[in-house]
Amino acid sequence: MTSVGGIANPRGKVGAFPVEPRFLGMGAVGAAIAWLALVPLGFLFWQSFMTPRVGGRPAQFTLGNYAGAYSSPDTLPLLANSLAFAAGASLLALAVGSALAWINERTNTPFKSLVYALSVVPLVIPGILFVVAWIMLGSPKIGLVNLAFQKAFDADGPLIDIYSLPGMIFVDGLHYSPIAFLLMTSAFRAMDPSLEEAAMMSGASIGGIARRVTFTLAWPAVAASFLILFVRSIESFETPALLGLPVGIEVFTSAIYDAIHRYPSDVGLASAYAMTLLAITSFGVFWQSRMSSRGGRYATVTGKGFRPRRMDIGRWRWAAGGFFLLYALLVIGLPFLVLLWSSLQKFYSAPSWAAAKNITPKAYYAVLAYPNVATAIWNSVFLALSGATIVMLLTAVACWIVHRTKTRGRWLLDGVASAPLALPGLVMGLAIMVCYLALGGGVYGTIWIMLIAYVTRFLPYGMRYNSTSMIQLHPELEESAAMSGASWSLTFGRVVLPLLKPGLVAGWIYIVIVSVRELSSSILLYSPGTETVSVVIWELWQNGQYVELSALGVMLIAALFVFVVAAQAVSRQFGVREV
Amino acid sequence: MLSVKGLNTEYKTQKGPPVKAAQNVEFEAPKGVFFTLLGPSGCGKTTTLRSIAGLERPTSGAIEANGRVVYSSSQGVFVPPNKRNFGMVFQSYAIWPHMTVFSNASFPLEVRKNKLPKAQIREKVMKVLHAVGLDHLAERDATKLSGGQQQRLALARALVMEPEILLLDEPLSNLDAKLREKMRFELKRIQRELGLTTIYVTHDQGEALALSHEIAVMNEGRIVQIGSPRAIYERPANRFVADFIGTxxxxxxxxxxxxxxxxxxxxxxxxxxxxxxxxxxxxxxxxxxxxxxxxxxxxxxxxxxxxxxxxxxxxxxxxxxxxxxxxxxxxxxxxxxxxxxxxxxxxxxxxxxxxxxxxxxxxxxxxxxxxxxxxxxx
Missing domain, CATH: 2.40.50.140 (Nucleic acid-binding proteins)
Structure with a gap:
């Protein structure tokens, strides 16, 4: 029998030793993924029990890092702040996102297309720009919202103080709400519409249907979404760093950053914090995957695919439409406008007729003329394109091994490649830094270490996209290629990859976008000459160059927007669902 | 009694003109009659049923149930589905998976404005569960029921509200052949006993001939013939009906x-x-x-x-x-x-x-x- 790719047992007894190219290829991919995902974590774990190497003194075993981290009186507030921040932000995002999704999917509220368009906001507005924009809006001294409030009501104090725990929760919750919207929208769409129609025919009111049927049935999805958002919020770096640190509200991510950036930097302490954060996120990711794998209980026979009837909510629809508009204003209108305004100024000043006369595009020329901006753009483009390509190809092979072969321990490969999902970007950056500092080899301080970080970080996305399309691929398509006499590599290149193309393209686009926004890993790994665009924005903020930052930010948003629109047009052509 | 006059229902499409799903549909189902809308898929029978239910909003026409106007384009009347008091059985049964058998069946009584006392609800629900042979499973999780049992529960839920009209949307199509045969008799018995005006939608001519007092054959959004099962079979009015019903x-x-x-x-x-x-x-x-x-x-x-x-x-x-x-x-x-x-x-x-x-x-x-x-x- 011809050994058909993966169908024959790779450990088959026929033949002496199976040195076929496919085993080499599979082995190399498996080893690469294991190296990327596991080795840095091992070093992080090791570092958390070691003293830092200072000068020629080698590292020694110590429990001092954990002792230092957990005996300090700052630790309890740190844990409390982290949990309060993450829980608050994810609950806010979930409440807003679910309400939007329900109104949008189930009622006849106007401005529907607007809400769907807004769901790309977290893709096109990187976290750091969103936070900066909200500082310009909500800072007690210069925030436009506060200035407008004081002028209108002749008040002394500010209306809102963004530099506070509620402020942090507000900004992050708002930024993650489109994700909650998308998660809940797909949950509502997966629901058989006749379940709600049956309640309606039974005489239930619209509120009664939402409460007793829609949301009760969506409960598993609500809980799973909460965990996803919670993990994202507790990993969030930009918001705590820019809003919390200046007023001394520390969470784990900002504490890790702080420990590394103080002098002398305390990598051991940072590692101890990182292990704790990792424990929390792993727990969240674990429960979330447990819940989604048990989600089958509520699966029912689906009907004829009728779109559910949009319920008439009467005059309430104008209130709901107003909610849409207010949301659009908060999530994109105000933040983008304030960035645009400040980018057109010479020095940052609040909008006024006097200031409007000074509008000038000079900041755009100035920021583009900075030598490190050109380098950063090049770096970002290089990292995004090569990172996305490497991830999609690596995971295509990995998914093939997981779904198509009977290799022992293939589930382990799936688990390992998906593990970085639980790794906060900052922890990933720290682990990779520790790993390649210890190993040497000259990677540290180059663009390659950042590429390694990006590839590792986005492996899970590649796995998810490729798995989805691999499962839809009938094995007989490969078997018939093998029966036609094609070798494994030829089958993979000529049959498998082309058939995976829609998933490959969609995943590639998604990874390019998230790579350009990436900050939390890069912030620990960059050195002069390897800055990315988001790192430059971070530096501009630290230098107080708000006008230049705004100009660069506006250009980045515009570029991402064009890319996302083009990508969605392309994806639609390939018949891919949206990311 | 249900009367439908000049009913038109359209669907908006992304591109192009709206799809005319039901065109000038007109019929009258006298009290206690089992009336079937029969036709191939896409003929507008389900759209007509959903328009009667109020789940679709027609573009024009009038629908009257026992003398009460529930929809009229000329009078500007549209009674929402939850105020019509029509019982409906969906093709997918739409059994709520988060409730027990009993709470699925009691739901219509629970959500009523002037709620009955608990004991009375219990009595009514058990009576109707008994009628469909599910009274011994009342406390079971609804998802633990077999297909045929879910189907009967859906029927019980539609009956418990003592509806003016019973609407059935291909209720037997998800059952296997043997069970379908059995449920056919069951359905006929219950309908005849209660004397409920019933509107039934199916693409299965055997079902239609076996169950109905009267059949309306539909094609491309229009009713092409109305008559008794025998008349439809023996005296087809046009080529479509002769071809669609039997050989x-x-x-x-x-x-x-x-x-x-x-x-x-x-x-x-x-x-x-x-x-x-x-x-x-x-x-x-x-x-x-x-x-x-x-x-x-x-x-x-x-x-x-x-x-x-x-x-x-x-x-x-x-x-x-x-x-x-x-x-x-x-x-x-x-x-x-x-x-x-x-x-x-x-x-x-x-x-x-x-x-x-x-x-x-x-x-x-x-x-x-x-x-x-x-x-x-x-």
């Missing part, structure tokens, strides 16, 4: 004239000159199509007895298919192939000659349709 032989021919004595029409066809019956007046000299059911094409080896007025023809056996209780014969008459359903005792070999006789009352002439003629030409 039939179509024979085209020319109308020669009307015979006053027998009240039959004379037609000249490729299988000979025939006496045929027609419900609609034909025009002498015009074209018409005959529909003859296979069981009405009688085959005999001996010459037919004289006396009775019969259409006679001679043919040659071309093919036979043995089906156990019947044998299907393909008989060639000239250039025309006729399908005949015969008793298995008839064992004429292929290639042998055979005599054919057809009752003129069973040779139904359908007036030529402009659309059908155009289609045939194309």
């Amino acid at each position: 039939t032989n179509f024979v085209d021919g020319d109308v020669k004239g009307f015979d006053d004595q027998t009240k039959l029409w004379r037609m000249s066809t490729p299988i000979g000159d025939l006496m045929v019956s027609s419900d609609a007046p034909l025009t002498a000299g015009g074209k018409a199509t005959l529909s003859i059911r296979p069981e009405d094409v009688e085959l005999t080896e001996e010459a037919p007895p004289a006396g009775r007025l019969l259409n006679l023809a001679n043919g040659v056996v071309d093919q036979k298919v043995f089906l156990g209780d019947i044998v299907d014969f393909q008989v060639r008459v000239g250039d025309v192939m006729l399908l005949s359903r015969a008793h298995p005792s008839l064992r004429t070999p292929i290639g042998d000659k055979i005599n054919i006789r057809m009752d003129p009352m069973k040779c139904v002439a359908l007036p030529a349709e402009p659309a059908a003629a155009a289609q045939a030409a194309a």
Whole structure:
């Protein structure tokens, strides 16, 4: 029998030793993924029990890092702040996102297309720009919202103080709400519409249907979404760093950053914090995957695919439409406008007729003329394109091994490649830094270490996209290629990859976008000459160059927007669902 | 009683003009009648049902239930579905998976404005669960029920609200063949016992013929014939109905004239000159199509007895298919192939000659349709 790719047992007894190219290829991919995902974590774990190497003194075993981290009186507030921040932000995002999704999917509220368009906001507005924009809006001294409030009501104090725990929760919750919207929208769409129609025919009111049927049935999805958002919020770096640190509200991510950036930097302490954060996120990711794998209980026979009837909510629809508009204003209108305004100024000043006369595009020329901006753009483009390509190809092979072969321990490969999902970007950056500092080899301080970080970080996305399309691929398509006499590599290149193309393209686009926004890993790994665009924005903020930052930010948003629109047009052509 | 007048329902599409799903649908279902909307998929039967339910908003027309107007475009009335008090059974059953059998069935009573006392709700629910044979499973999780049990629970939930009209949207289509047969009887028994005005949607002609008092056959958004099951089968009004319900032989021919004595029409066809019956007046000299059911094409080896007025023809056996209780014969008459359903005792070999006789009352002439003629030409 011809050994058909993966169908024959790779450990088959026929033949002496199976040195076929496919085993080499599979082995190399498996080893690469294991190296990327596991080795840095091992070093992080090791570092958390070691003293830092200072000068020629080698590292020694110590429990001092954990002792230092957990005996300090700052630790309890740190844990409390982290949990309060993450829980608050994810609950806010979930409440807003679910309400939007329900109104949008189930009622006849106007401005529907607007809400769907807004769901790309977290893709096109990187976290750091969103936070900066909200500082310009909500800072007690210069925030436009506060200035407008004081002028209108002749008040002394500010209306809102963004530099506070509620402020942090507000900004992050708002930024993650489109994700909650998308998660809940797909949950509502997966629901058989006749379940709600049956309640309606039974005489239930619209509120009664939402409460007793829609949301009760969506409960598993609500809980799973909460965990996803919670993990994202507790990993969030930009918001705590820019809003919390200046007023001394520390969470784990900002504490890790702080420990590394103080002098002398305390990598051991940072590692101890990182292990704790990792424990929390792993727990969240674990429960979330447990819940989604048990989600089958509520699966029912689906009907004829009728779109559910949009319920008439009467005059309430104008209130709901107003909610849409207010949301659009908060999530994109105000933040983008304030960035645009400040980018057109010479020095940052609040909008006024006097200031409007000074509008000038000079900041755009100035920021583009900075030598490190050109380098950063090049770096970002290089990292995004090569990172996305490497991830999609690596995971295509990995998914093939997981779904198509009977290799022992293939589930382990799936688990390992998906593990970085639980790794906060900052922890990933720290682990990779520790790993390649210890190993040497000259990677540290180059663009390659950042590429390694990006590839590792986005492996899970590649796995998810490729798995989805691999499962839809009938094995007989490969078997018939093998029966036609094609070798494994030829089958993979000529049959498998082309058939995976829609998933490959969609995943590639998604990874390019998230790579350009990436900050939390890069912030620990960059050195002069390897800055990315988001790192430059971070530096501009630290230098107080708000006008230049705004100009660069506006250009980045515009570029991402064009890319996302083009990508969605392309994806639609390939018949891919949206990311 | 339910009356539907001039009902039009459209769907907006992403591109192009709206789809006219139901066009000028008009019928009346008297009190206690089992009324079926029958047609192929996409004929607008489900849209019509959902418009009656209020789950779709029609573009024009009027719907009246027991004298209460629930929809009228001219009066600007649209009663929302949760205020209509119509019971509905969905194709997917729509059993709420997060509730028990009892709470699924009690839901319509729980959400009512003036709620009954608990004991009374319990009594009503148990009564209706008993009627569908689920009373012993009341406290079970609804998802633990089999397909047939879920179906009966959906029916119980629709009945517990004592609806003015019962709407059934292909309720049997998700069941396996054996169970479907059983539920057919069950459904018929319950409907007849309660005397509920019932509107039933199906694409299964067997179901429609077995259950209904009256059937409306739909095609391309319109009702093409309304009548009793027997009338629909034996006296189809047009080519579509004759073709969709059961199997039939179509024979085209020319109308020669009307015979006053027998009240039959004379037609000249490729299988000979025939006496045929027609419900609609034909025009002498015009074209018409005959529909003859296979069981009405009688085959005999001996010459037919004289006396009775019969259409006679001679043919040659071309093919036979043995089906156990019947044998299907393909008989060639000239250039025309006729399908005949015969008793298995008839064992004429292929290639042998055979005599054919057809009752003129069973040779139904359908007036030529402009659309059908155009289609045939194309």
